[in-house]
Amino acid sequence: MAKKRDRRVTTDRDRQQNRVKPNRTESPTSRNRFIFIFISILIPILSFLVYRTKYTPNTTTTTTTTTTLTVYERGLVKPNTNYQEILTENNKVSKNTSIRHYTYPILSYITPWNSRGYEMAKRFNSKFTHLSPVWYDLKSEGNGIVLEGRHNADLGWISELRKSGNALVMPRIVLEAFPNEFLRKKKKRDKAVDLIVTECKEMEYDGIVLESWSRWAAYGVLQDPNMRSLALKFVNQLGQALHSVSSERNPGSYLQLIYVIGPPRSTKLQEHDFGPEDLQSLSDSVDGFSLMTYDFSGPHNPGPNAPLKWIQATVRLLLGATGSSTQNFARKIFIGINFYGNDYMLLEGSGGGAIIGRDYLSLLEKHKPILQWEEKSEEHMFVYSDNSRIKHAVFYPSLMSISIRLEEARAWGAGISIWEIGQGLDYFFDLL
Numbered sequence: 001m002a003k004k005r006d007r008r009v010t011t012d013r014d015r016q017q018n019r020v021k022p023n024r025t026e027s028p029t030s031r032n033r034f035i036f037i038f039i040s041i042l043i044p045i046l047s048f049l050v051y052r053t054k055y056t057p058n059t060t061t062t063t064t065t066t067t068t069l070t071v072y073e074r075g076l077v078k079p080n081t082n083y084q085e086i087l088t089e090n091n092k093v094s095k096n097t098s099i100r101h102y103t104y105p106i107l108s109y110i111t112p113w114n115s116r117g118y119e120m121a122k123r124f125n126s127k128f129t130h131l132s133p134v135w136y137d138l139k140s141e142g143n144g145i146v147l148e149g150r151h152n153a154d155l156g157w158i159s160e161l162r163k164s165g166n167a168l169v170m171p172r173i174v175l176e177a178f179p180n181e182f183l184r185k186k187k188k189r190d191k192a193v194d195l196i197v198t199e200c201k202e203m204e205y206d207g208i209v210l211e212s213w214s215r216w217a218a219y220g221v222l223q224d225p226n227m228r229s230l231a232l233k234f235v236n237q238l239g240q241a242l243h244s245v246s247s248e249r250n251p252g253s254y255l256q257l258i259y260v261i262g263p264p265r266s267t268k269l270q271e272h273d274f275g276p277e278d279l280q281s282l283s284d285s286v287d288g289f290s291l292m293t294y295d296f297s298g299p300h301n302p303g304p305n306a307p308l309k310w311i312q313a314t315v316r317l318l319l320g321a322t323g324s325s326t327q328n329f330a331r332k333i334f335i336g337i338n339f340y341g342n343d344y345m346l347l348e349g350s351g352g353g354a355i356i357g358r359d360y361l362s363l364l365e366k367h368k369p370i371l372q373w374e375e376k377s378e379e380h381m382f383v384y385s386d387n388s389r390i391k392h393a394v395f396y397p398s399l400m401s402i403s404i405r406l407e408e409a410r411a412w413g414a415g416i417s418i419w420e421i422g423q424g425l426d427y428f429f430d431l432l
Helices: 002-020 030-055 083-089 116-123 155-164 179-184 186-203 213-218 225-243 276-282 308-319 323-330 357-367 399-412 426-431
Strands: 065-067 092-094 106-110 130-141 144-148 172-175 207-211 256-261 288-291 333-338 341-345 352-355 372-374 379-385 391-395 415-419
Touching: 083 357, 092 426, 106 116, 116 155, 130 186, 130 207, 144 186, 179 186, 179 213, 179 225, 186 207, 186 225, 207 213, 207 225, 213 225, 213 256, 225 256, 225 276, 276 308, 288 308, 288 415, 308 323, 308 333, 308 399, 333 399, 341 357, 352 357, 357 379, 379 399, 399 415, 399 426
Parallel strands: 065 092, 106 130, 106 415, 130 172, 172 207, 207 256, 256 288, 288 333, 333 415
Antiparallel strands: 130 144, 341 352, 341 391, 372 379, 379 391
């Protein structure tokens, strides 16, 4: 990210200079020419410094230090925390980052627009079993299908990861192709499978994470039994194709497929929801299911990010019809945990938006709020008033809320999926 900013500044400076040089019709004095050129160079430099000051995180809150004690041993995992403790302790992590406290699989997402995620993946490499950089989209283009996103791929980063850990690198691919045409045409489905498998081979990935169900639901195709059958058929076809390819790095292993699924929004499954029968249908071809158990609330219904009882109900609903195979299916679930939060305005119709770690720390430092432990959702939150005297409610994960959700996943024998590791606080990784 920093490199991109530098390139933009350099480009601006070049443009400024290029605008000066062609102006040959005027005859300014040497002094005026010097002043003009000096200002042309100075403005981009000042712009760069302002940009860095405004958008670069405060190093006093992001520089990580190490300690011999874990967050549990330091007595930090508790409901009655306060803003001073979080500001003081959030950047202190256990010196031994190779120890895994959560022994089931951990899938972590990394986004290219948040470079901190790449850093966290390297620093806490041993904590993760699967890493999924958000790099690719599979799209319709004319009468064909294209896989876009290779320009996002960072092979140097992957190489560094593999020198110090064994986490599988499985980029996420979002299937954006128009489903009505894509699912009905076998040639397009075959082409998509070929593009994905070829990309995995050429880039030496360990497989992929596929997101398509939410897109298909948005287009309304899953209510049609025939289209739903074609959708499941495609996912099975892709999984089988990946499983037929041996891993370059792990002899005896094959390329893997993790499939992203959303939670139902009511106590009963709707027609478009991914349910137990879908889970059973894909279980042989899919190696894991990334369950998005977050975003329970939104700007129009402010509240907790992922109430624990809702997570429990979601997992039960998904596994409800699997009978004696519940435990086997549960092992393939990656229960979603958010490392981001939300800052909602409590004025009707005002809305709000997502916040990440540095935003949260800034709010704590500025407003010095009283943190409340919500027993019903088992999350921390606080309320503050902004400069316009509008009240806000902030929900952001804490050591306590994450620890409880890890225990819930452990009770199911399930893995976890984190969206996304660049958005959390450093000491969250002590829990993993």
